[in-house]
Amino acid sequence: MEEITLTKDNFEEQVLKADLPVLVDFWATWCGPCQMQNPILEELAKEMDGKLVIGKVNVDANQELAGSYGVMSIPTLKLFHKGQVAGEWIGVQSKDKLIEEVNKLN
């Protein structure tokens, strides 16, 4: 599944009202650890196709959205399920850990 680019205009529809859990990655182009997280999320998206959606919020283009979710440093990953934040991790996270967290939801 492809990753979704999120903005304040589509966040509610794509994340809060989504049927599947959505892992939202708050990132920026200048952030080194975010570049490390990126391929891990691409692999995760492939492995969990049909079970999880990956959404990306560029914090520079969406400062208000990042601020409204209390994002102060990046990468920040937030797992949304049924409109609620079900998990939150800061810094680079491994694929295995994220799979384990998503599986806990079911």
Added chain:
Amino acid sequence: MLSILDSHIELVKDLVQTNLGITPKFLEDRSTGYSGNVYVVEGLVEGKSKNFVVKLTPLEEEPALDLESASCRVYSTKFSNLTPAYRLLVEKGFPVAKMYAAGDSLETGYHYQITDCLEGISVREALENRSTPHSHILHEVTGELFGLLHSKITRKFDGWVSQEKPYPLPWKSAVEEAINEQLDSCLKLNSVLRKLPIKPFISRKLNAWSEPLNFVLSDIDGFQAMARYKDNAWKITGLIDIEDYKFCDQRMVLAGYEVALRYEGLKVPPEFWRGYTKHNQIDTNYDNLKSLFELYYLLSWLQIPYKGHERIVSNQVQSTIKKFEQLISDVIKE
């Protein structure tokens, strides 16, 4: 031959006379910090007695931005930062001692600044002293001003106030390079540290790194201000050591505040955090990275007793070093 104090007294009087046109009377040596000497003088202004503070810091050549070492970027001060930092704090309405003059005394080898003399005592010294009355109230008012400062003056990149562009090296890389510079210096000096698993600790912490979205204007290792105690209450009378105010990682500043108290065997009480969070959030990754920054300070401070400093008397050098070894050993377990 004049003692250092006598030569400073002469210089201080001369600076006040030259810059303010006042013939002052020397009152007091308040040199309690690790960098610079602070003196209080009294002079008559329009027939009224008024106290001024004169701070002297050794004249140092400042490297150009692109020649700064990572350690210089992460944890150092520059006298040229003083005036821009002072102007910014005044413009944003923060209490600071009025600055009358600042400059270089090339022939004597000092930077100098002449300011109003703020009422009260140094917050840091008060908080590090176990007998300070109602210290929890002082922590709370300190936290409030600290939080307000960190919420009101921020920008997207770290560094000096007048700096217009970010450093090319990312902040994480600068911290990594700087902490390794500090560690290498310490390992040359101290054999106990060579046996500790400091490098794996640093790697583990850097793996949990996140880049801050904003950098806060702050004293680089915590909070320096004067405070007055009156009627069972503390009031901050103004920020001091303004040359140390630059754009910093909030997590590093808060870790500096915590580790300074930890060195004295004290803990930051909940009142501080309550005061701070009235105005500002704490980075959600702070708990993960705090010990990395604490290690940075401890490695940096450990080198002071080896170099010698007037605040550490010779019979305390070994015990000071031992204390740092223990603190470093404790921090890397976190």
